[in-house]
Every structure is written in structure tokens, then in C-alpha cells.
Amino acid sequence: MRVKVLEGVGAEVSQIDLNELADSEIDDVKTAFAEHGLLFFRDQDIDEQAHLRFSRIWGDINVNRFFDAHPEFPEIAVVSKEPDQTFNIGGDWHTDHSYDHLPALGSVLVSRQLPASGGDTWFTSMYKAYDGLSAGLQSFLESLRAVHSAKHVFGSRAPEARQEAIGDQFNNKSAADELEDPVHPVVIRHPLSGRKALFVNSGFTLRFEGWTEEESAPLLEMLYAAAIREPYITRFNWQPGSVVFWDNRATWHFAQNDYQGQRRVMHRTTIEGGPLEGVVGIH
Numbered sequence: 001m002r003v004k005v006l007e008g009v010g011a012e013v014s015q016i017d018l019n020e021l022a023d024s025e026i027d028d029v030k031t032a033f034a035e036h037g038l039l040f041f042r043d044q045d046i047d048e049q050a051h052l053r054f055s056r057i058w059g060d061i062n063v064n065r066f067f068d069a070h071p072e073f074p075e076i077a078v079v080s081k082e083p084d085q086t087f088n089i090g091g092d093w094h095t096d097h098s099y100d101h102l103p104a105l106g107s108v109l110v111s112r113q114l115p116a117s118g119g120d121t122w123f124t125s126m127y128k129a130y131d132g133l134s135a136g137l138q139s140f141l142e143s144l145r146a147v148h149s150a151k152h153v154f155g156s157r158a159p160e161a162r163q164e165a166i167g168d169q170f171n172n173k174s175a176a177d178e179l180e181d182p183v184h185p186v187v188i189r190h191p192l193s194g195r196k197a198l199f200v201n202s203g204f205t206l207r208f209e210g211w212t213e214e215e216s217a218p219l220l221e222m223l224y225a226a227a228i229r230e231p232y233i234t235r236f237n238w239q240p241g242s243v244v245f246w247d248n249r250a251t252w253h254f255a256q257n258d259y260q261g262q263r264r265v266m267h268r269t270t271i272e273g274g275p276l277e278g279v280v281g282i283h
């Protein structure tokens with residue numbers, strides 16, 4: 001197995017077949033995942049069973065409440081955009097499942113049908129986002145927690161125009177409305193790497209705990225802009241056989257919506273995570 005570290009975020013892993021992983025290779029993938037938080041694999045010929053097998057190495061699979069499920073393998077969520085649809089799933093910077101009390105570890109995304117061009121996915125590093133801030137701001141942020149929510153994305157708090165564009169691409173609006181909004185530390189100690197990472201995102205973070213949304217917006221916007229500096233970013237161009245495994249606690253991503261009139265179908269598994277710890281008192 002070969003690991004090539006990329007300049008922005010993540011590493012490309014080659015000389016590996018995800019269908020047949022020896023124990024030593026699993027250990028090497030674990031090490032690379034803990035270190036880079038984002039792994040790109042190319043030229044993989046994996047079917048749904050192999051996708052599930054690879055995903056289960058990392059933990060239990062979260063059955064997505066909002067996306068369509070694969071008809072035969074309900075643990076696989078289908079992330080698709082049809083030629084006549086204008087909305088694409090994941091078309092803004094976000095990290096998945098920060099609206100859960102136990103945010104997901106990460107996701108394994110497999111390309112199944114790609115447009116002739118476009119449909120890249122962009123990733124950025126939450127370690128670099130944190131490391132790039134001044135020491136003063138870092139230490140202030142370490143004392144804060146933030147409220148996250150799914151209601152304005154998947155539920156009835158979503159603006160009307162957004163709900164109209166989404167159409168029937170999301171299901172189960174009431175599940176989002178019923179979720180109790182969790183509070184997470186703004187800076188976490190990453191459970192695998194031990195490094196500090198910024199844990200707010202423009203998709204699901206509502207406000208700082210004890211602050212109003214209006215008061216929180218300027219600082220959140222500043223952090224969002226700081227997190228997408230060019231040197232932190234990797235843009236991934238999907239090909240048949242591409243597989244990406246990302247860590248939601250170490251990265252953000254967004255799917256570019258620039259292939260109108262064409263079909264794009266991806267299969268996603270999401271792996272359950274655990275509680276996130278802040279860093280107050282640990283330096």
C-alpha cells in the first residue's frame with residue numbers, strides 16, 4: 001500500500017484492493033485515516049457488499065434518515081441528482097451529522113454514475129482551519145460550545161425556496177424536527193489523532209451556546225471564511241472506481257453542482273461516531 005500525502009487535505013492511497021484487505025493493510029489504512037482524516041482510493045471495483053464490508057471495519061453503519069436508501073442494501077444511502085433536478089445533496093460546505101448528539105465518524109462515498117464532466121467534491125481540513133487562527137482566538141474558541149441542528153436543512157425550518165428546490169430529494173422531515181439540537185465543543189480534541197480541530201460548520205451550526213443566532217453570525221462567518229483558505233483545500237475529481245473515506249471530525253466537504261442536465265449517482269455509508277470532547281484544560 002502506498003500513501004501519497006496531498007497538499008491541501010487528505011492522502012491518496014494506492015496499491016490496495018478494498019475487496020481484499022489483509023489485517024496488516026487494515027492497520028495501515030487505520031493509521032493513514034487517523035493521520036490524514038481523508039483518504040482517496042482510485043480504480044476500485046467494489047460492489048455494494050464490499051462497500052458495506054469496508055465500512056463495517058470502522059464501526060456500525062448509521063442508516064440515513066433523510067436520503068433515499070438503496071433498494072437492496074438499506075444501509076447504503078443513495079446520493080443522486082437526476083437530469084431534471086436542480087438541487088444537489090451536499091452542495092454547501094458542511095460536515096455530516098453534526099446535528100446528532102454523537103456525530104458520525106465519517107462516510108465512505110463510492111461513485112456509481114458520473115456526469116461527463118463536473119461534479120467534483122471539495123474538502124478542507126479542520127485541523128488547518130484551527131491551526132491557522134491566532135493564539136488569542138484559538139484560546140477564546142476553546143471556551144465555547146455551539147448548538148447544531150438539522151431542522152433548517154432537512155426539517156420544516158428550511159426556507160421555503162430551499163424546500164421547493166429540494167422537492168422529494170429528502171425524506172422524513174419530521175425526523176429532523178424531532179431531533180433535539182445537540183451542543184458540541186467549538187474546538188475538539190480529535191478522538192483518533194489527538195489533535196485540536198475546529199468543529200463548527202456552515203451547514204448545521206446554528207449559534208454559540210448562550211449567544212443568539214444574530215450575535216453568533218459574524219464570528220461564525222469569519223470562521224467559515226478562515227476554514228476554506230486555498231492551502232487547506234483538496235478538490236477531488238471522481239472517476240469510475242473512485243472511493244473516498246472522510247472523517248467528519250477532521251474535514252468539511254461540498255459537492256459541486258455544475259453538471260445540470262446530467263445524472264450523478266453516488267453510494268454513501270456513514271459510520272457511527274462517539275461523543276466529542278473539548279480541549280479546555282488540555283494544552
Ligand code: SIN
Nearest residue numbers: 079089090121255266
Ligand atoms: C455529501 O455531502 O455527502 C455528498 C458528497 C458528494 O456527493 O460528492
